Amino acid sequence: xxxxxxxxxxxxxxxxxxxxxxxxxxxxxxxxxxxxxxxxxxxxxxxxxxxxxxxxxxxxxxxxxxxxxxxxxxxxxxxxxxxxxxxxxxxxxxxxxxxxxxxxxxxxxxxxxxxxxxxxxxxxxxxxxxxxxxxxxxxxxxxxxxxxxxxxxxxxxxxxxxxxxxxxxxxxxxxxxxxxxxxxxxxxxxxxxxxxxxxxxxxxxxxxxxxxxxxxxxxxxxxxxxxxxxxxxxxxxxxxxxxxxxxxxxxxxxxxxxxxxxxxxxxxxxxxxxxxxxxxxxxxxxxxxxxxxxxxxxxxxxxxxxxxxxxxxxxxxxxxxxxxxxxxxxxxxxxxxxxxxxxxxxxxxxxxxxxxxxxxxxxxxxxxxxxxxxxxxxxxxxxxxxxxxxxxxxxxxxxxxxxxxxxxxxxxxxxxxxxxxxxxxxxxxxxxxxxxxxxxxxxxxxxxxxxxxxxxxxxxxxxxxxxxxxxxxxxxxxxxxxxxxxxxxxxxxxxxxxxxxxxxxxxxxxxxxxxxxxxxxxxxx
Amino acid sequence: xxxxxxxxxxxxxxxxxxxxxxxxxxxxxxxxxxxxxxxxxxxxxxxxxxxxxxxxxxxxxxxxxxxxxxxxxxxxxxxxxxxxxxxxxxxxxxxxxxxxxxxxxxxxxxxxxxxxxxxxxxxxxxxxxxxxxxxxxxxxxxxxxxxxxxxxxxxxxxxxxxxxxxxxxxxxxxxxxxxxxxxxxxxxxxxxxxxxxxxxxxxxxxxxxxxxxxxxxxxxxxxxxxxxxxxxxxxxxxxxxxxxxxxxxxxxxxxxx
Numbered sequence: 001x002x003x004x005x006x007x008x009x010x011x012x013x014x015x016x017x018x019x020x021x022x023x024x025x026x027x028x029x030x031x032x033x034x035x036x037x038x039x040x041x042x043x044x045x046x047x048x049x050x051x052x053x054x055x056x057x058x059x060x061x062x063x064x065x066x067x068x069x070x071x072x073x074x075x076x077x078x079x080x081x082x083x084x085x086x087x088x089x090x091x092x093x094x095x096x097x098x099x100x101x102x103x104x105x106x107x108x109x110x111x112x113x114x115x116x117x118x119x120x121x122x123x124x125x126x127x128x129x130x131x132x133x134x135x136x137x138x139x140x141x142x143x144x145x146x147x148x149x150x151x152x153x154x155x156x157x158x159x160x161x162x163x164x165x166x167x168x169x170x171x172x173x174x175x176x177x178x179x180x181x182x183x184x185x186x187x188x189x190x191x192x193x194x195x196x197x198x199x200x201x202x203x204x205x206x207x208x209x210x211x212x213x214x215x216x217x218x219x220x221x222x223x224x225x226x227x228x229x230x231x232x233x234x235x236x237x238x239x240x241x242x243x244x245x246x247x248x249x250x251x252x253x254x255x256x257x258x259x260x261x262x263x264x265x266x267x268x269x270x271x272x273x274x275x276x277x278x279x280x281x282x283x284x285x286x287x288x289x290x291x292x293x294x295x296x297x298x299x300x301x302x303x304x305x306x307x308x309x310x311x312x313x314x315x316x317x318x319x320x321x322x323x324x325x326x327x328x329x330x331x332x333x334x335x336x337x338x339x340x341x342x343x344x345x346x347x348x349x350x351x352x353x354x355x356x357x358x359x360x361x362x363x364x365x366x367x368x369x370x371x372x373x374x375x376x377x378x379x380x381x382x383x384x385x386x387x388x389x390x391x392x393x394x395x396x397x398x399x400x401x402x403x404x405x406x407x408x409x410x411x412x413x414x415x416x417x418x419x420x421x422x423x424x425x426x427x428x429x430x431x432x433x434x435x436x437x438x439x440x441x442x443x444x445x446x447x448x449x450x451x452x453x454x455x456x457x458x459x460x461x462x463x464x465x466x467x468x469x470x471x472x473x474x475x476x477x478x479x480x481x482x483x484x485x486x487x488x489x490x491x492x493x494x495x496x497x498x499x500x501x502x503x504x505x506x507x508x509x510x511x512x513x514x515x516x517x518x519x520x521x522x523x524x525x
Numbered sequence: 526x527x528x529x530x531x532x533x534x535x536x537x538x539x540x541x542x543x544x545x546x547x548x549x550x551x552x553x554x555x556x557x558x559x560x561x562x563x564x565x566x567x568x569x570x571x572x573x574x575x576x577x578x579x580x581x582x583x584x585x586x587x588x589x590x591x592x593x594x595x596x597x598x599x600x601x602x603x604x605x606x607x608x609x610x611x612x613x614x615x616x617x618x619x620x621x622x623x624x625x626x627x628x629x630x631x632x633x634x635x636x637x638x639x640x641x642x643x644x645x646x647x648x649x650x651x652x653x654x655x656x657x658x659x660x661x662x663x664x665x666x667x668x669x670x671x672x673x674x675x676x677x678x679x680x681x682x683x684x685x686x687x688x689x690x691x692x693x694x695x696x697x698x699x700x701x702x703x704x705x706x707x708x709x710x711x712x713x714x715x716x717x718x719x720x721x722x723x724x725x726x727x728x729x730x731x732x733x734x735x736x737x738x739x740x741x742x743x744x745x746x747x748x749x750x751x752x753x754x755x756x757x758x759x760x761x762x763x764x765x766x767x768x769x770x771x772x773x774x775x776x777x778x779x780x781x782x
Binding site for chain 1: 535537539540543550557563564566595617620691695702705740744753764771777779782
């Protein structure tokens with residue numbers, strides 16, 4: 001038995017994951033601990049989403065419990081005409097100054113995916129002078145997609161997270177595919193179109209490319225790595241080269257798979273793979289004396305002193321490692337338990353709708369089979385009193401019976417919502433008297449509620465559409481939207497027939513031609 | 526693993542399968558989109574394509590696993606590292622030898638090589654800067670962007686901006702190759718002189734002392750500035766903006782449209 005145990009221990013020492021791999025796996029699981037999201041088909045809406053994860057981790061991924069810094073940065077630029085983007089600039093600076101690209105090498109979930117893919121046994125494309133030049137392309141991605149395009153559209157009062165929309169593979173792989181595999185989100189298939197086709201093709205190319213080219217996304221495309229790289233030299237943690245010990249043999253550069261010119265430059269992801277290759281042990285981690293003294297060389301006077309100090313350091317490192325591992329394990333277990341079993345987003349408590357609307361409108365025979373209320377096609381749409389945006393009172397669906405009603409859920413912070421509103425406005429004008437368009441603006445964010453009157457006054461001053469606010473349910477949810485949702489994405493549109501029965505429901509943007517087709521179909525039935 | 530015959534076969538077979546599988550996924554996706562009409566993607570249609578892809582995927586996975594097993598059983602090593610370039614070797618020689626102790630003729634030759642490299646480097650950087658400035662000016666001043674035709678406008682703008690940006694980067698490709706050739710020549714000159722004359726190496730004690738404390742203070746100041754920006758952002762509503770976006774599925778961001 002003891003021999004078996006020793007064999008297993010030796011096998012683990014030779015083939016088990018390294019410390020770095022364990023930390024990567026740990027951080028990937030910690031940042032995506034809302035495992036319940038994969039079952040419910042929804043995303044986490046708790047308070048930890050105020051915090052940005054250091055690496056690339058899409059906040060529309062079902063498991064994500066924090067925000068993505070890239071998405072949040074673009075949205076900050078997109079709304080910088082209303083709120084100066086101090087928070088996100090500060091976050092990027094803070095992470096960069098403390099960790100630099102150590103985040104890329106140790107904490108980023110998408111970096112972990114690429115590392116694992118690169119382990120597949122195939123011939124590899126090595127770095128070259130050409131790849132060094134290509135590594136500057138990610139700065140062009142930062143300039144065009146993260147800064148210029150969001151700012152240009154900010155000036156047009158339209159939020160456009162261009163990098164997330166046109167490039168980011170983490171969103172497609174983690175977010176889109178993570179949501180689409182769940183049967184609950186079947187309605188999302190209707191939204192897939194040319195954008196999804198482009199992003200899927202790009203994501204597949206990057207994933208296959210990562211097998212042959214080390215960290216293809218990190219080296220050539222990742223804007224987050226580009227920004228952190230600028231701080232690499234100045235960061236408090238990471239790799240450093242002790243110049244007095246360096247003999248310029250260049251082994252560190254040969255061993256490194258990134259396009260570095262020297263250890264610790266803007267391309268270095270501080271993975272530490274070069275440390276063991278250095279013949280003079282000139283490469284260490286910054287802060288190594290406290291945390292990971294792999295290569296400490298002591299300047300003790302006698303051999304006994306040196307041995308004693310080294311033993312003391314070794315014991316101290318062991319103690320710190322064990323305490324740290326215990327604390328981190330407790331944090332992970334605590335996160336998994338809290339996010340999956342304890343956290344309640346408040347959406348399971350839905351108050352009853354207005355009384356007297358559960359019937360099917362048949363006043364002669366009120367006891368006939370009642371139609372069930374709900375958000376599915378064929379169900380009776382529940383009715384609530386909604387506050388009108390112009391402050392003139394309230395409105396509810398039951399008042400609009402007798403006409404076809406289009407209920408559109410939108411927000412001023414939502415680009416596709418703003419894009420489709422003119423089409424709804426045209427429908428309201430063309431079918432005046434037959435069709436009522438009721439737009440319901442999200443209220444969960446107090447600021448966006450305040451923006452709605454100005455936006456409507458500027459763009460739809462004489463519109464025939466009715467503008468109302470949703471009802472607040474919890475910190476992160478709108479009640480009516482949640483009740484009539486099923487998924488948690490804006491825009492959402494319901495079309496009700498003259499009896500208030502749901503005839504059509506869809507997430508995502510709707511165009512004029514499609515709306516006309518549905519309305520004519522309802523009229524003919 | 527490619528240093529053994531069977532390892533090579535498995536590696537190349539895996540490569541072929543992975544590339545083909547990737548191409549098949551792309552073709553299926555494109556086929557779904559172009560033949561699907563108004564709603565190209567539905568659970569049923571996607572499911573039927575996935576069934577078609579199941580067998581090639583299984584074969585690929587089997588090959589990948591067999592590659593791992595082979596590498597484990599034979600102890601096959603990973604491929605060799607990239608060789609050092611002349612520029613890197615030259616850098617290490619420069620750290621070890623002071624060229625001002627070399628003969629005048631050798632110094633002239635070395636200076637000429639360095640001068641050529643510097644001139645082309647300067648030209649490349651100026652060229653890149655000018656082209657990138659043109660890109661920036663085009664995006665901000667000339668390109669038309671509207672909300673109604675957003676995707677078309679962005680694609681049209683990027684059709685101009687991206688190739689120009691690639692050109693701005695591309696000028697550095699011949700530069701690095703020319704610089705490498707020049708570095709090789711300079712290295713040969715230095716090696717030849719060192720072989721014949723055996724000049725003295727630079728002593729490590731001659732190197733300048735670093736300003737460690739000043740740098741640490743500057744780093745801590747920058748961390749403090751960053752923290753101050755974060756706190757300012759919390760009070761000016763920046764955090765609630767982040768939260769507002771993060772708790773809703775951004776269908777645009779994940780490619781759902």
